[in-house]
Amino acid sequence: MSRLELVDLGADVGGFRLGPIRLAAAPGEATVLLGPSGAGKTTLLRAVAGFLPLRQGSVLLDGARIDRLPPHRRGLGFVPPDLGLFGHRRVRRNVGYPLELAGAPEAAAETDRWLARFGLSHLAERYPAELSSGERQRVAMARALAAGPRLLLWDEPFSALDVESRDVLLRLVRELVEAEGLPLLLVTHDPTVTFAVASHVVVLEAGRVRFDGPPDRLATGPLDRFTARFLGYENLFAASELDGAADPVLAQGLRGAAGAEGLVVPAEAVRWSADPGRTASVASVRWTAAGWVVAVRDGRLVFRARAVAEPPGVRVGDRVALAVDPAACRPLGSATTGGGP
Amino acid sequence: MVDGPVPVVRRALSGVLAASLLGLFVLPVVALFVYAGGGGIVAAARDAGFRISIEFTLLASGLAVGLGLLTGVPLGYLLARHRFPGRTVVESVVLMPVAIPHLVVGIALLLLFAPSAPLGRLTAALGIPIFDSIAGVVLVMVYVGASYVVLTSELAFRSASPGALDAARSLGASPTEAFVTVTLPSAARGIVTGALLMWARGISEVGGFLILAYAVTPSPPWGGPVTSTASVYVYNLYGIEGLPGATSAAALLVLVALAIFVTVRLLDRTGFAWARGGWFS
Numbered sequence: 027m028s029r030l031e032l033v034d035l036g037a038d039v040g041g042f043r044l045g046p047i048r049l050a051a052a053p054g055e056a057t058v059l060l061g062p063s064g065a066g067k068t069t070l071l072r073a074v075a076g077f078l079p080l081r082q083g084s085v086l087l088d089g090a091r092i093d094r095l096p097p098h099r100r101g102l103g104f105v106p107p108d109l110g111l112f113g114h115r116r117v118r119r120n121v122g123y124p125l126e127l128a129g130a131p132e133a134a135a136e137t138d139r140w141l142a143r144f145g146l147s148h149l150a151e152r153y154p155a156e157l158s159s160g161e162r163q164r165v166a167m168a169r170a171l172a173a174g175p176r177l178l179l180w181d182e183p184f185s186a187l188d189v190e191s192r193d194v195l196l197r198l199v200r201e202l203v204e205a206e207g208l209p210l211l212l213v214t215h216d217p218t219v220t221f222a223v224a225s226h227v228v229v230l231e232a233g234r235v236r237f238d239g240p241p242d243r244l245a246t247g248p249l250d251r252f253t254a255r256f257l258g259y260e261n262l263f264a265a266s267e268l269d270g271a272a273d274p275v276l277a278q279g280l281r282g283a284a285g286a287e288g289l290v291v292p293a294e295a296v297r298w299s300a301d302p303g304r305t306a307s308v309a310s311v312r313w314t315a316a317g318w319v320v321a322v323r324d325g326r327l328v329f330r331a332r333a334v335a336e337p338p339g340v341r342v343g344d345r346v347a348l349a350v351d352p353a354a355c356r357p358l359g360s361a362t363t364g365g366g367p
Numbered sequence: 368m369v370d371g372p373v374p375v376v377r378r379a380l381s382g383v384l385a386a387s388l389l390g391l392f393v394l395p396v397v398a399l400f401v402y403a404g405g406g407g408i409v410a411a412a413r414d415a416g417f418r419i420s421i422e423f424t425l426l427a428s429g430l431a432v433g434l435g436l437l438t439g440v441p442l443g444y445l446l447a448r449h450r451f452p453g454r455t456v457v458e459s460v461v462l463m464p465v466a467i468p469h470l471v472v473g474i475a476l477l478l479l480f481a482p483s484a485p486l487g488r489l490t491a492a493l494g495i496p497i498f499d500s501i502a503g504v505v506l507v508m509v510y511v512g513a514s515y516v517v518l519t520s521e522l523a524f525r526s527a528s529p530g531a532l533d534a535a536r537s538l539g540a541s542p543t544e545a546f547v548t549v550t551l552p553s554a555a556r557g558i559v560t561g562a563l564l565m566w567a568r569g570i571s572e573v574g575g576f577l578i579l580a581y582a583v584t585p586s587p588p589w590g591g592p593v594t595s596t597a598s599v600y601v602y603n604l605y606g607i608e609g610l611p612g613a614t615s616a617a618a619l620l621v622l623v624a625l626a627i628f629v630t631v632r633l634l635d636r637t638g639f640a641w642a643r644g645g646w647f648s
Contacts, residue, residue, distance in 0.1 A: 075537055098545075102537040110534030114552040123548075124538040166534075173538045 028053055028088050028101075028176040030074075030209040035083035037073040044069045044233040046083055051209035051226065056199070058220045058241075059213045061230035062256060067213040068107070070230070071179050074211065075104050087176055103175030103208070107182045109166040111154040117141070117165050118150040124173035137172065144168040144198070160191035167195075171202065178203070178210040184219055196222045217257050221245065229253050248357040254290045260319075261291035262358055288358035293319060295354035299347040308344045322346060399618045407615035408622065417616050419591055420600040421623060423583065427501050427596065428569045430588070431508035435516045435565045438509075440558055443520025444550075461517045464510050472510055473578025480506070480579065494587075501589040503580035504596055508569035515564035523557020524550065563631050570624055573598045 029052055036045035044066040051057040059067040072078045074085055076097035085093040092100045104110075112120050119126075122137035130136060141147045144164040154162055163183055170178060184192045200223055203210045214220060220227055220241065227244050229237035229252075237244060237253045244257070254262055265288045306322035313319075320340060340346055403411075411417055445451075446458060464472065480487040480497035490497050497503045527550060535545040551558075576599050583594050595603070597620050605613035 072533075075533070077533055077536075096541075097533075097536040098539050098541055100537070104534060104537030106530030106533050108528050108530040110528055110530030110532075112531055112535075112549055112553070113528070114555070123535070127539045127544065127548075169534075169538065179537070 028207075028209055030057075030177055030211070031086040031089075032074065033084045033086065035070070035073060035085065036081040037069060037078045038081050039069050039078065042066065042069065042233060043081075044073065045081075047228075047235060049228060049235075049238070051211065053207040053209060054204045055225045056203050056210040056212055056223050057226040057228060058224035059211060059228050059230060060215065060217065060220050060256075061236075062215060064232075065230040066233040067215075067230055068181055069233070071181050071211060071213050074177075075102055075179050076100055101174075101176035103170030103173050103178040103180075105166045105170050105178075105180040105183050107185065109162055109183070111162060111165060111169075113154050115153075116150065117146055117152050117154070117157070120154065120165055121146070121168045121172050123169060128174075140168045140172045159187055160195065163187060163191075163195055164198075167199070167202075171206065175208065178208050178212075180210065181213045182215070183212070184214065184216070192219070193222070199223055229256065231256075246356065248359045249290055251358065254356075254358065259290045259292060259356075261293065261296070262288065263291065264288040264358070290356040290358050291350060292354055292356070295351045296322075297349045297351065299349035305345045305347050308340050308342050308346060310342060311340060320346075322348060396621060399614060399621060402610075403615045403618035408618050411615040411619040414616070416594070417597070417600055417619070420594045420597045421620070423501070423504075423589060423591060423594045424570055424597040425623075426589065427504040428508060428566050430501075431505045431512065431569050432516075432562050432566045434505065434509050435513040436558065436562055439513045439516030439561065439565075440520045443517045443522075443558075443561075444524050446517070446521045447524035461514050464514050469507075469511055469572060469574030470578060471574075472507065473575035476503075476506060476510065476575065476579050496586055497579070499580050499582055499584055500586045501580075501583055502586070504576060504583060507572060507575035507579055508565075511572050511575060512565035512568035515568060516558070516561035519557045519561030519564065520554060523554035523561075526557075527553040559631065559634075563628065567624065567628060570596075570620075571598060572596070573602055577602070 030050065032047050032049040034046040034048060036043070036047070038044070042064075047070060049057065059070060061067050069078065073080055076093070076095065080093055083093075084091050087101070097104075112123065115123070118137060118141065121140050122133055125133035125136055138147070141150050144167065146161070146164055146168060149157060149161060149165075154165065157165065166183065167180075170180070184195060187195065196219065199210070199212075202208075203223075212219075212223065221244075224241045227237065227239065227241050228235055229244070231252050236250060239247070244253075249257070249259070251262055267288070309321040311320050400408075442457075442461070446454065446461075467475075477498070478484065480490065480503065482488070482491060482496070482498050487497055490502070495502050497506060531549050531553060532545055535549040536542070540548060573596075576596050581595060581599065583589065583596075585591060585593070594600075597616075601613050601616045601620060604616050
């Protein structure tokens with residue numbers, strides 16, 4: 027059971043400047059570092075691991091500084107983006123590698139235990155090149171845990187997986203993090219992975235924290251413009267755009283979010299309506315994995331509406347009747363960060 | 368899907384061109400064996416002087432490859448993993464021996480290591496004479512062949528998973544442990560390929576030996592009689608006996624070289640299962 031704290035941590039890579047970052051991860055808590063490419067997620071992870079020198083700040087594990095220790099003395103279970111499997115070693119000797127290094131007396135039995143736990147026993151004599159992507163991910167995770175770490179650092183471990191394999195591993199990760207009582211720092215750019223595994227989310231942009239809080243707050247609470255865009259919300263309206271006279275429904279939504287700078291209107295909150303009194307012109311229609319997305323122009327505002335069940339069968343230029351559910355709208359603002367140690 | 372006329376012509380042309388080159392590689396060797404015949408090769412094998420020169424060549428080339436690995440692998444690692452001022456110059460220097468005619472290599476080394484030259488006097492005083500000695504042969508072999516070890520090692524280290532080293536370090540390996548248990552084995556195939564190329568280059572060398580170590584006198588670790596490298600031995604036979612005498616010895620030399628080359632390549636193709644069965648796997 028370990029607790030991780032990052033206190034004003036900062037690091038530089040070339041011209042990129044990370045931090046200062048304040049963050050705390052409790053035992054058994056999965057902290058997801060979320061953000062687009064170049065946001066500083068991997069830099070943060072590598073700084074915590076000791077692969078990058080710190081510009082400022084400290085890394086504490088159970089209250090003791092570890093940022094002055096070399097990586098191999100920090101008690102890490104690190105999984106790099108390419109998984110870092112040893113191609114010249116069979117699965118058994120990949121998983122058993124940290125136990126071999128430590129000279130563990132029960133190394134063979136312990137290795138078998140981890141192989142069994144990750145469903146790898148039947149693959150123990152194969153080489154990594156002979157495994158599927160999902161199997162390789164499991165080897166990397168089993169090896170990281172076999173090291174007996176005090177902190178798990180995983181960098182985009184699910185990026186090469188299909189959805190089904192990813193979900194199986196996500197379940198396993200959730201169970202393990204709780205069972206082992208370890209803090210996990212998990213880097214991803216995928217909101218789906220985030221909501222599936224996170225007990226704490228940190229959204230990064232250009233080396234700075236844009237959101238820091240529990241996933242339910244990320245799912246339902248106020249969002250700043252960057253985070254909202256990153257999560258895929260397309261209808262972001264500043265308060266000044268939501269003139270009550272021009273758009274009474276949205277103005278009602280804004281009144282419901284007192285103090286907000288504007289509104290995030292999920293595409294799902296915009297519905298087709300039977301009321302012909304409120305119509306808008308269709309600007310574009312496109313198909314996505316989540317359904318049809320129809321952009322409509324309503325006066326000065328452009329909405330994107332999503333129709334999952336029934337393709338709308340509308341064309342550009344058609345006029346359609348709309349209804350917006352103000353209760354499904356979310357406040358847009360800057361007061362979205364918080365938390366920290 | 369049926370190929371149209373253009374792809375068929377293109378394939379045929381590629382096939383003819385590739386076959387031409389392969390033919391150029393293989394036909395001279397076939398001619399050598401046909402001309403020498405089984406009896407000629409057996410007779411060459413019975414030539415005690417030639418057998419000694421082959422033994423000497425294998426010893427010298429083994430020492431040269433050992434030295435090439437000892438110095439070339441670290442340099443390949445340095446070039447693959449580190450950025451430093453003058454790196455481009457170092458890379459050019461590594462390639463330089465490949466571009467220099469080998470007679471010139473011999474002359475240049477002779478200028479440095481002739482018995483009357485300062486460095487030659489120094490090495491002789493240290494008990495390692497270079498001129499007409501096994502040390503001279505090894506020196507030429509390292510000069511003309513170590514570039515291959517550096518280049519293939521660099522490539523092997525560069526293509527190794529960058530995450531593997533980080534993973535090893537995070538899992539408790541010190542920098543040395545990570546290098547020995549992860550980096551080096553990952554690059555093993557590339558390093559072996561480089562060693563093999565260097566070895567092949569060394570035993571096929573002639574020009575440098577003619578100048579620096581034509582007649583090799585005994586000096587440690589060579590305790591045999593005065594001899595020469597096998598390639599020089601064949602060259603001498605050609606000068607003395609003409610084609611008939613040289614052909615049989617040349618064919619035997621090719622057989623020995625091919626046997627070693629093919630053995631190592633086969634081990635390489637099986638992914639060093641012999642090594643994996645033990646320490647590496």
